[in-house]
Amino acid sequence: MKIGTVTGSVWATRKANCLMGQTFLLIDTGCGELVAADQVGAGKGDRVLLATGTVASRYCMDAPIDAAVVAILDQEGTHVRT
Amino acid sequence: MKIGTVTGSVWATRKANCLMGQTFLLIDTGCGELVAADQVGAGKGDRVLLATGTVASRYCMDAPIDAAVVAILDQEGTHVRT
Amino acid sequence: MKIGTVTGSVWATRKANCLMGQTFLLIDTGCGELVAADQVGAGKGDRVLLATGTVASRYCMDAPIDAAVVAILDQEGTHVRT
Amino acid sequence: MKIGTVTGSVWATRKANCLMGQTFLLIDTGCGELVAADQVGAGKGDRVLLATGTVASRYCMDAPIDAAVVAILDQEGTHVRT
Amino acid sequence: MKIGTVTGSVWATRKANCLMGQTFLLIDTGCGELVAADQVGAGKGDRVLLATGTVASRYCMDAPIDAAVVAILDQEGTHVRT
Numbered sequence: 001m002k003i004g005t006v007t008g009s010v011w012a013t014r015k016a017n018c019l020m021g022q023t024f025l026l027i028d029t030g031c032g033e034l035v036a037a038d039q040v041g042a043g044k045g046d047r048v049l050l051a052t053g054t055v056a057s058r059y060c061m062d063a064p065i066d067a068a069v070v071a072i073l074d075q076e077g078t079h080v081r082t
Numbered sequence: 083m084k085i086g087t088v089t090g091s092v093w094a095t096r097k098a099n100c101l102m103g104q105t106f107l108l109i110d111t112g113c114g115e116l117v118a119a120d121q122v123g124a125g126k127g128d129r130v131l132l133a134t135g136t137v138a139s140r141y142c143m144d145a146p147i148d149a150a151v152v153a154i155l156d157q158e159g160t161h162v163r164t
Numbered sequence: 165m166k167i168g169t170v171t172g173s174v175w176a177t178r179k180a181n182c183l184m185g186q187t188f189l190l191i192d193t194g195c196g197e198l199v200a201a202d203q204v205g206a207g208k209g210d211r212v213l214l215a216t217g218t219v220a221s222r223y224c225m226d227a228p229i230d231a232a233v234v235a236i237l238d239q240e241g242t243h244v245r246t
Numbered sequence: 247m248k249i250g251t252v253t254g255s256v257w258a259t260r261k262a263n264c265l266m267g268q269t270f271l272l273i274d275t276g277c278g279e280l281v282a283a284d285q286v287g288a289g290k291g292d293r294v295l296l297a298t299g300t301v302a303s304r305y306c307m308d309a310p311i312d313a314a315v316v317a318i319l320d321q322e323g324t325h326v327r328t
Numbered sequence: 329m330k331i332g333t334v335t336g337s338v339w340a341t342r343k344a345n346c347l348m349g350q351t352f353l354l355i356d357t358g359c360g361e362l363v364a365a366d367q368v369g370a371g372k373g374d375r376v377l378l379a380t381g382t383v384a385s386r387y388c389m390d391a392p393i394d395a396a397v398v399a400i401l402d403q404e405g406t407h408v409r410t
Binding site: 174175176177178179180182183188196197198199200201217218220221226228229230231 | 368369382387400401
């Protein structure tokens with residue numbers, strides 16, 4: 001799963017009907033920008049975890065979406081199992 | 083999801099029967115060109131949102147299509163939640 | 165969907181049984197070479213449209229194939245809606 | 247399947263409900279970092295085998311996950327069939 | 329589909345139960361190394377054809393595998409239809 005930072009959002013008046021009501025965020029992944037649907041409630045500056053592909057569509061009720069925010073990261077630490 | 087700009091369209095007389103009636107647009111994604119089916123009605127110069135993979139096929143009635151225009155962007159602004 | 169040019173074909177005597185009878189073409193996509201199953205009848209030099217992933221497999225009767233030629237392009241022109 | 251090395255883990259309080267109870271590891275794949283769910287029990291420094299895409303989601307009970315650790319490598323040797 | 333050359337194999341004692349009995353080969357694809365399950369019987373030095381993604385999983389009885397060897401190439405020649 002990719003990690004990215006929310007940089008803004010995009011708006012589309014003309015779109016597939018099945019996308020009505022979805023929020024689309026602009027995400028900077030460090031190696032390019034992509035758009036992801038958001039149902040978690042991320043805002044600008046949040047570092048988020050993305051699911052892509054069919055997985056994202058299924059998460060968004062089978063809408064034609066191939067990237068979705070599934071989590072907002074607390075921090076990126078290091079966890080060593082002991 | 084990728085954002086791209088419509089640069090033209092492609093035509094194919096010889097093709098899979100299940101592609102009959104589909105419109106295929108050339109899309110410049112900033113890092114390469116691809117072809118996407120369009121059922122939203124995008125035209126040259128439009129900035130569009132693309133769904134790729136199985137998601138695109140399902141949106142296009144299970145045709146052998148792996149990229150589809152699902153929205154035409156109004157603008158790319160920044161939306162800060164308050 | 166990717167556009168590529170057919171540069172030749174590949175042959176495999178030892179293969180998954182479910183690949184029997186499939187034609188595999190070498191395709192130059194401009195950024196690397198890949199192999200795609202062909203049921204449209206493309207030949208060397210043809211510019212073709214490729215479907216990839218599960219979409220290609222489904223088009224090829226669920227064979228373990230992740231790229232397929234689905235159309236032979238007539239030309240790459242520009243189509244402006246008026 | 248990609249090979250990567252576990253470099254740490256990520257934590258998210260706000261996330262999709264269906265991700266509750268999953269462990270997410272940071273993985274260095276040599277050409278970038280990604281996050282993968284872990285049900286095998288990998289720890290920092292382990293070299294792991296990753297499954298990606300819908301395959302990973304299915305392995306994780308259809309959660310919105312597109313990368314999962316499916317094995318911890320013993321060693322990377324060379325095996326010649328004789 | 330990608331073409332690659334078998335360079336060795338990998339071993340994992342700790343792994344998902346559903347991977348028991350699978351052979352995993354290291355494959356050099358020319359632009360990076362990956363691991364693929366092999367049920368065709370490829371050995372070191374063989375040039376092989378790979379299926380990736382859900383397609384590979386389905387070929388391997390729905391195991392959490394996203395790359396599989398599906399053919400061993402005889403030769404890479406050029407085939408012109410006449």
